[in-house]
Amino acid sequence: MPAGRTRRAVLPRAGLAVLLAALAGPAAADPPTGPTVPPSPKGPDPYGWPLPAPAKLPEAKVPDAKLPDYFGPATNLPFNEKSLFPTPALPNPPTTQAPPGLPPLPPPDRRVMIPDGSYPPDPPSPPPPPLWKGGVELGVNGSQGNSDVLSLRLGANADRRTERNLFHMDLLYTLSRQDGMTRQDQALLNLRDELLFPGNPYSLFSATQVEYDQFRAYDLQVGSYLGVAYRWVKTDATLFKTRVGAGAVRQMDLSGTAPSRWVPEAVVGGDWNHRFTDRQGFVSSLDVFPNLSQIGQFRVRARAGYEIVLAPEYGMVLRLGVQDRYDSSPGPAKRNDVNYFTTLLFKF
Numbered sequence: 001m002p003a004g005r006t007r008r009a010v011l012p013r014a015g016l017a018v019l020l021a022a023l024a025g026p027a028a029a030d031p032p033t034g035p036t037v038p039p040s041p042k043g044p045d046p047y048g049w050p051l052p053a054p055a056k057l058p059e060a061k062v063p064d065a066k067l068p069d070y071f072g073p074a075t076n077l078p079f080n081e082k083s084l085f086p087t088p089a090l091p092n093p094p095t096t097q098a099p100p101g102l103p104p105l106p107p108p109d110r111r112v113m114i115p116d117g118s119y120p121p122d123p124p125s126p127p128p129p130p131l132w133k134g135g136v137e138l139g140v141n142g143s144q145g146n147s148d149v150l151s152l153r154l155g156a157n158a159d160r161r162t163e164r165n166l167f168h169m170d171l172l173y174t175l176s177r178q179d180g181m182t183r184q185d186q187a188l189l190n191l192r193d194e195l196l197f198p199g200n201p202y203s204l205f206s207a208t209q210v211e212y213d214q215f216r217a218y219d220l221q222v223g224s225y226l227g228v229a230y231r232w233v234k235t236d237a238t239l240f241k242t243r244v245g246a247g248a249v250r251q252m253d254l255s256g257t258a259p260s261r262w263v264p265e266a267v268v269g270g271d272w273n274h275r276f277t278d279r280q281g282f283v284s285s286l287d288v289f290p291n292l293s294q295i296g297q298f299r300v301r302a303r304a305g306y307e308i309v310l311a312p313e314y315g316m317v318l319r320l321g322v323q324d325r326y327d328s329s330p331g332p333a334k335r336n337d338v339n340y341f342t343t344l345l346f347k348f
Helices: 002-029
Strands: 132-143 149-161 165-178 181-197 200-213 220-234 238-252 261-275 280-290 298-311 316-327 336-347
Touching: 149 336, 200 238, 220 261
Parallel strands: none
Antiparallel strands: 132 149, 132 336, 149 165, 165 181, 181 200, 200 220, 220 238, 238 261, 261 280, 280 298, 298 316, 316 336
16 A cells, blocks of 8 residues: 555656646747847846847046145156246236225235245345436537637536426527627526326416517516316327416516516416437427417417437437517517527536
8 A cells, every 4th residue: 555655646747747747848949930139148047038228428637737746856857846846836826806996905925935045135126216307408500710709508407307296497599690790699498396196188388488688679478377288198108288267477677777567477388308219319398378468469488399319328419400589569679589499418
């Protein structure tokens, strides 16, 4: 009995194995009819599913940056500030604007510390502009023989300029003699002091003019004026300025023939200077003095000159110019008096 029971239990198990083999045999023998799945690069999936291709990561470009050498220069380089600091730490440092009403911030210190811990000396600062500028001029012309002629012209000018003040002075003297007789004896002095306003083209001025002429009805005239000036153009090469004011002139006859008198006058004038090159320039000045007590009478004082620098190291300048003095009531003299001149000017 035990042997028979064992045989009946084993037969069903063997029959099940034969049935499974018969069912799998035809399927394994027939070739597959569907699409063929390519094997994965890393081998087929054990369950028969196709594996996706691996994703390609983007290439990362390493920036071409030169890292600083924290251990100092190489041993074959000299030990100095250029090898220690080949480039400044901040080639273009940021700037910060100061709040309104405050002065601007000082510029950054671009000096490089040398190895001993100190800074190199600062470069010498440029000298301040001179407070006074001016010059003296001289012109002589003459002849001797059949006629004796002597023409002498002397002049001087000075300017003093600060941020809020401008002072100007010019003096001119002319003497002409022929055959022992004086033909011309004139002197003209102009003084003008201006109160400047920084950043404003307007200015206030006071002016004084002293004029001497031996052949005029009043050989000495002293005038004083107050007014307002305006700078239309002010550059390194060009100056154009006008002025208007009023005052009075004291006319005196030194011989005592005519009584002295006061004459109220207005003044309208201007200056125009232009420098063409470093060695050539043009200067001019014009002032008209209308008589406020007698309409129609006036005086004109005008001059212009062309300057050529001959020796800049000595301040030597050749000046070619013309001067005109017009008086509507000159007495026994002519109304218009024009002088042409060539002088040598030494500037300082």
